[in-house]
Amino acid sequence: MKKELVLLLILLTVSAMAIYISEVDFKGLNTLNSEFIVQKVGKLFGEVSSDEIQEYLKKVFDLGYFSSLTPSLEPADVGYRLVVSLEENPVVKDWKLEIEGPGLVDKKELKELVKIEKGMPLNVNLLKETFETMRNKYQEAGYFLVEINGNFEDGTYKIVVKEYALWDIVFNGEVDGLDIVSILSKAKIKTLRDFYSSSPLVRFFTMSKKDFYPKYSDINNLISVINSYPFFSKETAVNFKKTTVKDIEEKNVVIMVVNVVQRRLFEGEKAFKEILFHGNTIFTDQELLKASGVSPDQTYTNAQVLLAMNRIVDFYEKNNFPYTWVEAKIEDDSLVFDIYEKYVRSVKIEGLKKTKPYVVENLVTIKEGEPLNKEEIMLTYSYLQNSRYFDSVNIYPQLSPSATQVDVVIDLKEAEKTRNFIGGIGWTMPKEGDWWQGFSGMVQLSAVNTFGYGESFSVNLNLGFTERSVEGSVKLPVKFEVPMNLELGIGYTDYTTSSGTDTISLKGLISSLPYKGHSFGIGPIYEKTLVDGSKGTLAILTRYRYNTKNSAILPTEGYYLSLDLTRAGLFGLDDQKYWKGILSGEAYYPIFESLFWSFKGTGGMVRNEIGTELLEVSGPYAVRGYNYFETEKMFKLSADLNWILQKENVPVVTGLFVDYGGIEENGNMNTLSSAGVKLDLVVPLLGSVEVGGAYRFNEKDWQFYFFMGSW
CATH class of the missing domain: 3.10.20.310 (membrane protein fhac)
Incomplete structure (x- = not known):
């Protein structure tokens, strides 16, 4: 041996x-x-x-x-x-996966990543690969506070994934006078402490446990907020510390610790005879002095001057001028604040493959040479997002704190799906005949920005028992001195009963693209009934729109106002001659992230001189629970409390509503009212749909209702 x-x-x-x-x-x-x-x-x-x-x-x-x-x-x-x-190594008889947390990544997806071999000694290489791919899966989803370990239990290898929730955020160090609440409010990071300190009702309607497991983007946002304030030096650091909390469900929680180190301008205390401002053009020296909270001939510490700088930054932010930076220096007995306001040097549009640049430029309200304004950024984002040209829109500035010139980047991902098919079934109370004759089939074919000119084409086909119609339209943005949209349309309606006369229609509309939410339009409409002696009716439509809704699909904040005014019977083409006006308004107010109010109002009136043009009141324009009406005057007011159940893929919203409206009948305004529960959703083959139950106060009964176009 x-x-x-x-x-x-x-x-x-x-x-x-x-x-x-x-x-x-x-x-x-x-x-x-x-x-x-x-x-x-x-x-x-x-x-x-x-x-x-x-x-x-x-x-x-x-x-x-x-x-x-x-x-x-x-x-x-x-x-x-x-x-x-x-x-x-010990033989693996079997393996199992256990997740301690809400399941931030689908368990089935994680199981597919497991490489462990059953009936073989544990292979540490495959185990390491398994753990690594699982971590990568969490990172792809944006999560990083995750631990993955494993151990044997009676021949079964148990993989344990620990997902860590954020219990609280703590600021340590030099924090005297620091407005921590304001910083956290801007960062918008949710903590589990907030969850358990909220009422059960607020938790139920507005909170999900997954919201308290921070992502990289949440932490980066907090760091960005900290870096936006002159108070913090580069030595300020963020880290995480595991902790335990009694009487909560979560086993694994951490505290985020922000170790604050102030910038050093001077030591001790100093009195300043003058407070001076350099570089400011948007606001006057007096406005900034008031915002700073300091005044001449007073004694201040280093921290108090830093807090004054923070207040100036906040003042610009609250007035929609973000990213403003402030430096301070001492010159003799004067305290000098150097203000670095941000002006747009250039707007760079990236990601376009087929879309012509002018199509995007028409929708951009951020202008070169003007101060960088948060409201203009949000308007531009809203216009691009609602255009349906793009799957994603990202707007961000390229800047440094002490720079005054900013390059704004608009990063776009063009929509992969440009053609849409929507089909479904609708119902309205027929003007005559049995109730079942109110059913109709609807098909809509549309294409948006297929060739990159911002164009849209649509064909709408409606097949009913009493009425059949087809309508085609084309819409194209054009670039004049003021960017405009040009829209042309043609339609045909065939009535199978005596409820109407076959009609063809032509329309044209030219409208301005939105400017600060406002747009205007004007165009001719020609309708002709297919009977002997008909001259047809020529009308002019004038239109106004104001739209600041944050989404075209599921708005939770913003306003919408529309006014359509029609004068019919022009130039002797007066089978019908009338004035018609329709005014609509909407307002959306968020309460919490998934709970919001919506208020809507509609009013319409027709004054006939020749013929009997009427307003058709049905679907979203009718008091819920009531059927089809035709009238010369109407109004409707509604208030909805909406709770978002699902935001992605197929948006689903439930809620409560109250409606109050009026229909003119025989010269008298008959009022109607209802209240009830609803469910709104956007179904791929049906579009926007609302179903619900309405208690009709006039009839004192419940009525099921259904209509399309709820948003």
Whole structure:
């Protein structure tokens, strides 16, 4: 035995000496066999050096199935036998995955990443790969506060994923006078402490446990807010500390700790005879002095001056001028604030492949040479997002704190799906006949920005028992001195009963693109009934729109106002002659992230001179729970409390509503009112749909209702 050890030592230390290996003997194997190892790493045979032996042994151990490897040499008939004593890792009879947390990543997706081999010794390489791919999966979803470990339990290897929630955010260090509440409010990071300190009702309607597991973007946003304030020096740091909290469901929580270090302008206290401002053009010195909260001939500490700088930054922010930076310096007995206001040097549009630049430029309200304004950024975002040209819109400035010129980047991802097909079934109370004759089938074919000119085409086909219609339209943005939209349309309606006369229609409309939310339009409309002697009716439509809604699909904030005024019977084409006006307004107010109010109002009136033009009141224009009406005057007011159940894919909203409206009948205004519950959703083949139950106060009964176009 001693001879074997000596030989081995000589082998491993004298790399220049060669030795003849005639056989390799693997010992200690229980589950695996020698053939399996040789298949993986090959054979070691013949005259080899110690380096080659060490490399071979390393390959064997690096297979990952073994917890220890001990080599030795034994004399053989020819040369030496290399004996490799191995200890296998425990055998995996089965494995299971356990997630401690709400399941930030779908458990099925994580299980698909597990590489552990059942019936084999645990392979640490495959285990490491499993853990790494799981971490990557969480990182792809934006989460980073995750621990992944494992252990054996009666032959079953249990993988434990610990998802950490954020319990609280703590500011330590030099924080005297710092408005921490304001900083956290701007950062908008949610903490589990907020959840447990809220009422059960607020939790139920507005909070999800997943909201308290921060993402990279949440932390980056907090760091961005901290960096926007001159108070903090570069030594300010953010880290996380595990903690335990009694009487909560979550096992794994952390505290975010912000260690604050102030910038150093001066030591001790100083009195200043003058407070001066340099570089400001948007606001006067007096306005900034008032905002700063400091005044001449007063004594201030370093921290108090830093807080004054913070207040100036906040003043600009509250007035929609973000990213303004402030530096302070002492000149003799004067305190000088250098203000770095941000002006737009250029607007860069990126990501366009087919869309012509002018199509985007028409929708951009951020102008070169003007101060960078948050309201203009939000308006531009709203216009681009609602255009349906793009799947994603990202607007961000390229700047440094002390720069005054800013490059604004608009990063766009063009919509992959430009053609849409929507089909469905609708119902309104028919003007005559049985109730079932109010059903109709609807098909809409549309294409948006297919060729990159911002154009849109649509064909609407409506097939009902009493009425059939087809309408086609094209809309194209055009670039004049003022960017405009040009819209043309043609339609045909066929009545199968005496409720109407077959009609063809032509329309044209030219409208301005939105400017600060406002747009205007004007255009002709011609309708002709297909009967002998009909001259047709020529009308002019004037239109006004104001739109600051934050989404075209599911608005939760903003305003919408529309006014349509029509004069019909022009230039002798007066089968009908009338004035018609329709005014509509909407207002959306968020309460919490998933709870918001919506208020809507509509009013319409027709004054007939020739013919009997009427307003059709149905669907979203009718008091919910009531059917189809035709009238010369109407109004409707509604208030809805909306709770978002699902925002992605198919948006789903439920809520409560109250409606009050009026319909003129025989010269009298008859009022109607209802209240109830509703469910709004956007179904791929039906579009926007609302269903619900309305209690009709006039009839004192409940009525089911259904209509399309709820948003």
